[in-house]
Amino acid sequence: MILLVVGLLLFLCLHSARVVAPQARSGIIARIGEGGWKGLYSLLSLGFLVLVIYGFAVARADTPVLWYPPVWTQHIALVLMLPAMICLAASFLPAGHIKARAKFPLVLSVKIWALAHLIANGELSSILLFATFLAWGVVLRISLKRRAAEGEVTLPVFVSGRYDAIAVVAGLALWGWMILGLHEWLIGVAPLVF
Structure with a gap:
């Protein structure tokens, strides 16, 4: 269950960056550029989504x-x-x-x-x-x-x-x-x- 929770937190925090931390997001874009941000965002999104899917599969095996x-x-x-x-x-x-x-x-x-x-x-x-x-x-x-x-x-x-x-x-x-x-x-x- 821990992997699922961690995956959800990471995935949703990343996808909520504009809502909860717009200055941090803007700062990263200023440093690495819009294209760099999109590439990083896509890579992290995919990785965190895989973690959610894997965490869900593991949790389903013995969830109450x-x-x-x-x-x-x-x-x-x-x-x-x-x-x-x-x-x-x-x-x-x-x-x-x-x-x-x-x-x-x-x-x-x-x-x-x-x-x-x-x-x-x-x-x-x-x-x-x-x-x-x-x-x-x-x-x-x-x-x-x-x-x-x-x-x-x-x-x-x-x-x-x-x-x-x-x-x-x-x-x-x-x-x-x-x-x-x-x-x-x-x-x-x-x-x-x-």
Whole structure:
């Protein structure tokens, strides 16, 4: 469990640097440049994400179960994951209605993903992982909203509805792929038990 906690702290602190330590972040950028910061940020993000994944895998092996979610919570999680996947796809495209209305579709996708998994899992390691990401998503959304109001962050402006269609098709494809085997291959848990 310690590896999971350390991984979460490192990953989320890095991804919250602009929120909790903007001067430190600016100082690093001043020293190593914007490109150096992006490279360092990407490298650290990947390393910390690997630590979270490994820590979660290790913790899952002997984590206590705090509650046994009813079967219907898995169905709710499956349904919630569809808009999460659509928002994820929309976040990588130019703005359609989905991206323009969600404003920060990647953050929304993370929040929906975390909520869906939080309600369908009762082990301590899962609750720790998903509750942490949900809380981080809420804090990040509030921060981004403030920064947008101050003009620091540019909100997406609608370009074309075709990007909504692409996001829906891509989100449906990813959602279906996860259900049909990718989730089990990546995580070791089948989202649907037949």
